[in-house]
Amino acid sequence: MDSRLLGLGEDGDARATIQHRLEAVIRENRFTIAVVFPFVGAVTLVASAEGLLPQPLAYNPLLILFGTLVMRSPLVVGLLPRIGPWALACFGVLTAYTYAIETVGVRTDWPYGAFEYTIQLGPMLFGEVPLALPLFFIPLVVNAYLLTLLILGDSSDHLLVRIPTAIAAVVAVDLVLDPAAVAIGFWEFVPPGIYYGVPVSNYVGWVLSGTVAVVLVDLAFDRRRLIDRVRECEFVLDDLVSFVLLWGTINVLYGNWLAAAVAGLFCLGLFRTDRYDVDMVYTAIPGNWQSQPTETSTDTDASGRDEH
Template sequence: MDKPDSLEQLVRENRFTISVVFPLFGAIGFVASAEGFLPETLAFNPLMVIFGTLVMRLPLISGIKPLIDVKSGLAILALTLYAYIIEFIGIQTGFPYGEFSYGVELGPMIYGIPIGLPVFFIPLVLNSVLFISLSEVKGFAKNVFGSLAALLAVDSVLDPAAVSLGIWNYSGGFFYGVPLSNFAGWILSGTISILVLKSALDNGRLSERLENTDYFLDDMVSFVFLWGVVNLYYMNIIPVIVAILFGAVLYRNDRFNLAISELDMV
């Protein structure tokens, strides 16, 4: 067995802190910011948001790092540019997500778009691809469709929480303030992003890495705690149920019970 590199060792030694403590404190911080419990300098502090997000992304970065070659690296670069372009078009025209705007600056902004957008966008897509890989879904087309369904479910948890917090705003919507156009937009942008990732990554190596790396989906665990708790506070019941279902699947596949058990080792 290869000796773990420094990043992998850091993740393994701090799984509980990264995947449970950080998102729980993040949820508390978000709610406290939105409710006016924090001073202005700390409320939705951009540096704290970016730092916390990057910390929670560490398991995903460590997991995918050995699989990155020139082809997949170029694909990630293309998705980075795509994320900026589709977001810029969305803010300017309302296509494809519907009319929306950011109510909170998520780090440095340019033309109304967070510079750190790829740190938020690409992991959502990659986590959805990894999540569906836990199932017995076979075949490229079925896998893409399953990944897209997982991504839409992820968005059904994320967007209501973000709207409740005032992080971004739509002109109105049927699903906890989120319009149908948002989900239609994710079908478009999500399909493109999933196809790019699936085509660029070696799916055999990806599946093997996922099977042999117990912390690979810890970022998804963070997602469940962070946005599940925020939705619970605002009584967004359906998103809470979806978050619980994600957590149940992850638990059933031994994807975060090991992280929780580390509490006894502290």
């Protein structure tokens, strides 16, 4: 059999080289990506909401998209070796679903309740939903799913444990996100709900959308190989760290204490993975990352997915 069909040979070597370089960039800039960017983002967004930034800096969509892309980069680079044709197909379906459910939500007020975007988060599809919506939503689902796998350990082998827990984690993500987003004026619910302006119907909608998203993410990967990759790639959950710092800080600044407490629970979950501690902070600081030995795997699945 031609070695290229197995992901080896020149094509496999080139992909391994690119993967190695991308991982080196992430490791060298972990502190900047996971800590500096969300802190600057929180300050900038709050300043925009409070009218402290001049145009065109206030709510600048290019800055928002750029910052989001940078903070997503550890997750994307970390999972690249496990992304094949099957995973791409699953994420393609999830992307289409994300646009569809959001468009339905904006037009019909179902399933999230009546809401509207009050600023443009980059180009708007049909003038209604952000074109970059999958960039905002899908990584949140993947982060919640990966954290669930690590915390559950062997219990994640059970479908009826894994899927409901991951869905609950996705809804918890929105318990942090939506109050902060409403506070800084990303969108608003009409009328405002009881949870820092967010109605209960929004979370009923997130149970629905989260269930579909979690099932598709679960189908996208061979779970054993995915867990092995997540365990060996020390930075793959840094995007979740960025999320907690960014939206947790905004909730604290606006006194959304319950939402901030949920962000704190995610911190505890990250600590339970045994990868975020004082030593990690030291090695994440620029210039110190090479002192931490790492083992990375850049093998790829020729079919895009192994059998479960």
